[in-house]
Amino acid sequence: MSKYTLSVNGQTMTAEVDDDTPLLWVLRDHLNLLGTKFGCGVAQCGACTVHMNGNAVRSCVLPISAVSDNEIVTIEGLSESGEHPLQKAWVENDVSQCGYCQAGQIMAAAALLTKNPKPTDQEIDRSITNICRCGTHVRIRKAIHSASEKL
Numbered sequence: 001m002s003k004y005t006l007s008v009n010g011q012t013m014t015a016e017v018d019d020d021t022p023l024l025w026v027l028r029d030h031l032n033l034l035g036t037k038f039g040c041g042v043a044q045c046g047a048c049t050v051h052m053n054g055n056a057v058r059s060c061v062l063p064i065s066a067v068s069d070n071e072i073v074t075i076e077g078l079s080e081s082g083e084h085p086l087q088k089a090w091v092e093n094d095v096s097q098c099g100y101c102q103a104g105q106i107m108a109a110a111a112l113l114t115k116n117p118k119p120t121d122q123e124i125d126r127s128i129t130n131i132c133r134c135g136t137h138v139r140i141r142k143a144i145h146s147a148s149e150k151l
């Protein structure tokens, strides 16, 4: 066990965990940030996507020992009140079906728009490889285009 001091959503947080504990479990089990979901656990589905220094990362395979001083942002930290243009576009376009994958989808979309504010459908597909078992990918694309007009 080691004690880790982390920057999560702009706050300093601590957790005492084994060095190989995945960031996802630290977020969910130790910091009570339950918006980030566990799906496959093997970096395939993207349900666990958060930002590390602005980049989308799959927190289920990222050991806490690799996080150190990096800035982590989870869906809870994307905006304080759910007012981020992507969150609003998700609501306006009624994107979610079961909703399980959507926090990860939004975090992947936010990282994409930071680097590419006006992505094409092809660029969205290439960049966001998150899986949605409900098949909401068409509405996800639509919402990303809509949010990109407002950023």
Ligand code: FES
Residues within 6 Å of the ligand: 037, 038, 039, 040, 041, 042, 043, 044, 045, 046, 047, 048, 049, 058, 059, 060, 061
């Ligand atoms: S739970 Fe991390 S990619 Fe599926």
Ligand code: FES
Residues within 6 Å of the ligand: 096, 097, 098, 099, 100, 101, 102, 131, 132, 133, 134, 135, 136
């Ligand atoms: S909305 Fe159900 S898995 Fe994506």
